[in-house]
Amino acid sequence: MSNFKLILAAALAAAGLQASAQNPIIRDQFSADPTARVFNGKLYLFPSHDIPPASAADYPRKDWFCMEDYHVFSSENLTDWTDHGVILNQKQVPWGNPTGYSMWAPDCIEKDGKYYFFFPNGTKEGRGFGIGIATADKPEGPYTPMEKNIEGINGIDPGLLQASDGNTYLFWGAGRCAKLKPSLTEIADDTPTETMKWGDREFQMTGVNCLKGLPSRQAEGPFPFEYNGNYYLTYPYVRENTEVIGYAMAKNPMGPYEYKGIILEEWPDCWTIHQSVVNYKGQWYLFYHHNNYSPNFDKSRAVCVDSLFFNADGTIRPVKPTLRGVGINNATQKIQIDRYSEIGGSAKIEYLYANDADTTKRFEGWKTIFGSNGNVRYNRVDFGAGKFKKAYIQYRSTTGGSVTITDGTGKPIADGSLPQSAEFKTATIALKAKPKGVIDLKITGKDIEIDWIYFK
Numbered sequence: 001m002s003n004f005k006l007i008l009a010a011a012l013a014a015a016g017l018q019a020s021a022q023n024p025i026i027r028d029q030f031s032a033d034p035t036a037r038v039f040n041g042k043l044y045l046f047p048s049h050d051i052p053p054a055s056a057a058d059y060p061r062k063d064w065f066c067m068e069d070y071h072v073f074s075s076e077n078l079t080d081w082t083d084h085g086v087i088l089n090q091k092q093v094p095w096g097n098p099t100g101y102s103m104w105a106p107d108c109i110e111k112d113g114k115y116y117f118f119f120p121n122g123t124k125e126g127r128g129f130g131i132g133i134a135t136a137d138k139p140e141g142p143y144t145p146m147e148k149n150i151e152g153i154n155g156i157d158p159g160l161l162q163a164s165d166g167n168t169y170l171f172w173g174a175g176r177c178a179k180l181k182p183s184l185t186e187i188a189d190d191t192p193t194e195t196m197k198w199g200d201r202e203f204q205m206t207g208v209n210c211l212k213g214l215p216s217r218q219a220e221g222p223f224p225f226e227y228n229g230n231y232y233l234t235y236p237y238v239r240e241n242t243e244v245i246g247y248a249m250a251k252n253p254m255g256p257y258e259y260k261g262i263i264l265e266e267w268p269d270c271w272t273i274h275q276s277v278v279n280y281k282g283q284w285y286l287f288y289h290h291n292n293y294s295p296n297f298d299k300s301r302a303v304c305v306d307s308l309f310f311n312a313d314g315t316i317r318p319v320k321p322t323l324r325g326v327g328i329n330n331a332t333q334k335i336q337i338d339r340y341s342e343i344g345g346s347a348k349i350e351y352l353y354a355n356d357a358d359t360t361k362r363f364e365g366w367k368t369i370f371g372s373n374g375n376v377r378y379n380r381v382d383f384g385a386g387k388f389k390k391a392y393i394q395y396r397s398t399t400g401g402s403v404t405i406t407d408g409t410g411k412p413i414a415d416g417s418l419p420q421s422a423e424f425k426t427a428t429i430a431l432k433a434k435p436k437g438v439i440d441l442k443i444t445g446k447d448i449e450i451d452w453i454y455f456k
Contacts, residue, residue, distance in 0.1 A: 021079035021327025021380075022339035024292050024302030028083070029071070032301035033105030033157070033221070033274040034287040039115070039139045043280050045073040045081070045287070046108045046117070050300045051101075058099045065299045067103045070119065072140055078280070078305065079327030084140035088119065093132060094147045096121035102129065105157040105221055105274055108139065109168070109184075115139050116184050118158040118170070123149070129156050131172060133185055152187055152206045153178070157274075161224040163231070163253045171222040175211030175235055177254050211235065214248055214259040221274045224253070230314050233257050236273045242266045243273040245288065247316060263308075264288060264319050270298045277308060284308040285326065286319045295351065328380045328438055331388060331455040337443055338366035340376040345444075347374025352451060370401070370445030377408070379440040383455070386436030394451040396424045401448030403429070408440030424451055431455075 020027065030050035037044050053059055053066040069089040075081045091098045100122030108117045117134040130149030136142060155173030162168050168180045170187065179188040193204045210233055211219055219237040226232070231250045236243040245264040248257035263286065264273060270291045278285055286308040294300035305326055309317045323339040338349045352367040368376060391405060391414045404415040416429040443453070 020081075020333065020336075021325050021329045022336055023304040023306075023321070023323055023325040024290070025078075025081060025305055025325060026073065026083075026303050027293075030293065030300045031071070031303045032272075032289040034289060034303040034305075035105070035107045035159075035223070035276045036278040036280075036285065036287045036305075037108055037110075037139075038278060038280055039110055041076075043075050043078065043278070044108070044139045045075075045303065046070065046106050047073075047289075047303050048104055048106065052300065053101075056101055059101045063299070065104070066101045068101050070103060070106055070117075072108075074140065077327060078285075078325075079329065087136075087141040087143045088117065088134050088145060090121065093121055093145050095124055095130060095132060095149045097124050107158050107160045107223075109160045109162055110139070111162075111168075111184060113137070115143075117143050118160060120156040120158065120172075121149075128154050130154065131156075131158050131170075146185065150185065150187065152191070154206070157221040159221070159223040159276075161226065161231070161253055163226060165253065167253070169224065169253045171210065171224050171233070172207075173222075174216060174219040175209060175214075175222045175233065176205065176207040177210045177222075177224075178207040179254070208254045210250075210255045210257050211248075212256075214257065215239070215246060218243075223276045225277050226253075227279075227310070228314060231257075232277070232316075234263060234275055234277060236275065240266065242268065242271045245273055245275050245286075249314065260315050262318060263316055264321065267291075269295070270301065272298070272301070284310070288321070290321070324379060328382050329378075331381050331383045334394075334452040334454050335378060335381065335441075336365065336452050337376050337378050337450060338368045339378075340368075341379040341440070342377040344375045344377075345373040346371030347376055347445070365451075367396075368443075368445075368450045370403075370448050370450070372446060373444075374446075375442060375444040377440060377442045379408070380438055381441050382438045383435045384437070386434040388434060388455040389431055390456050391429045391431060391453055392456060393418070393427045393429065393453045394424055395427055395448055396421055396451075397448045398422060399447050402446045403448060403450070404444045405429075405453075406442045406444075407435055408442065410442070413441075418448060424449075 031047040033048040035046045053062045069086045072084045102122040106119040115136045131153045132149040134143035134145040159171040171177045178191045217238045222235045234247045248259045250257040276287045289301040291298040292302045324341045400420040402417045405413045414429045414431045
């Protein structure tokens with residue numbers, strides 16, 4: 001099967017998957033380059049939107065990133081995500097190329113009750129990229145793009161820092177930075193320029209190069225933030241063959257920055273990575289993307305989130321990406337146990353296709369294969385007041401198998417034998433106990449494949 005047919009199939013299949021507390025968190029569309037911001041006590045997510053290049057008849061590159069619009073999502077618990085729909089399309093941008101499909105990583109900030117959405121786009125005339133602004137009265141829009149892009153800025157991936165010194169700084173491209181005027185729509189008059197050389201050609205680059213002297217091979221996507229008297233500049237760069245997320249620290253917004261290390265290691269099967277860091281309700285989080293829903297084409301990506309922690313000296317601990325994610329799963333919602341917290345025995349995860357004998361069929365997610373003695377642990381499931389009576393299990397077993405569900409301490413919740421079934425079907429098992437509150441689950445299976453479980 002070609003990559004492009006797989007992408008189209010995945011896009012259709014993903015429509016049945018919910019946004020949830022598991023990684024990836026956005027499941028009805030491809031999403032990448034996530035910028036997370038907190039507005040009015042709620043977390044808003046501003047990602048780019050990958051679409052299958054084969055679906056854009058006027059886009060010539062069928063092997064490349066293809067992005068025509070932006071959505072915004074919101075959540076109050078990092079579990080239930082609301083898609084507020086398209087907030088900006090490439091055809092709405094007066095200065096942009098209406099068929100460029102190059103609406104890459106965006107950002108959004110609030111000032112004086114107005115929301116400023118910064119986004120890159122190919123320019124309508126000439127070559128290269130500009131960074132524009134769309135404004136709204138609410139974080140979910142509607143947004144109105146300004147007539148012109150920011151003068152003097154040529155690049156992609158805007159990242160904004162509203163610093164404690166009272167100024168707002170714009171970072172873009174490979175770590176360049178400029179202070180914005182109070183209007184936020186222009187760079188400061190004293191913004192420096194730097195003469196650069198490319199072969200025999202000389203040209204002027206606007207702003208300060210905040211990554212100068214730091215590891216920055218093919219660097220892009222700068223995201224700055226401030227914490228506990230320090231300024232942090234996070235950015236993807238190629239250490240070996242694919243991107244990592246590195247970071248540097250400074251005492252001033254425009255540096256000089258000192259390199260401190262890696263936040264997220266390479267993904268061997270996804271060339272790009274892009275990040276934002278945010279504090280929500282007292283916990284820091286790292287948002288990033290991976291091609292989880294497009295295993296054979298890394299230009300169609302999906303947003304993930306994991307917790308981030310600091311050391312006592314202000315440095316950042318490396319983040320280990322998880323399948324489980326960060327939110328609490330309601331027991332009444334389908335629990336995709338392939339997004340496990342831990343896995344053991346003979347259990348393994350494989351892609352779930354509509355017809356496993358023909359992998360050209362649509363991609364629908366994953367399944368857990370338990371073998372003779374497999375088990376998975378799935379943390380943080382909310383059973384509320386404990387009135388549940390039954391477990392529902394979507395399973396398949398060519399010989400007949402069994403499943404046992406316990407809580408994190410080993411206390412039995414349910415167990416049963418399940419008959420042979422060549423196709424996936426839903427079985428019901430009565431509970432032996434009624435768990436309460438937020439607990440961890442351990443699912444042990446024998447000779448069985450499981451897609452999901454939930455309780456009722």
